[in-house]
Amino acid sequence: MMSFLDAMDARTIVVLGLILPLLFSLLLFFFARGFFRRFWLPILLIVGAFEWFLIVQVGPLFL
Template sequence: MNFLDALDARTIVALGLILPILLTAILFYFARDFFRRFWLPILLVVGALEWFLIVQVGPLFL
């Protein structure tokens, strides 16, 4: 049994919501020049990932 099989579905969704924000913060901290150059596409991708999870997966848990 692998790691994701042992987790609850709500935990996986919560990790999916936190992961794009966490990766953006790490990118901002460690690669500031890259983040400054591409801040708009990075934030649009993060926003799209968050929107997808909230709209498509979120109603399954209501």
């Protein structure tokens, strides 16, 4: 039996990987404002690192 990720296209997984860190940071901003205000710099650095990794390391595979 195939798992959920096996059934998806590779481009869909990459797009989800690009969207999920942004969505996570937006959810923190709206639902945990105190936490986001206290740790906004580490949160944005981690999200930026995830985005950079996917764009630089995985993105050229689809060119």
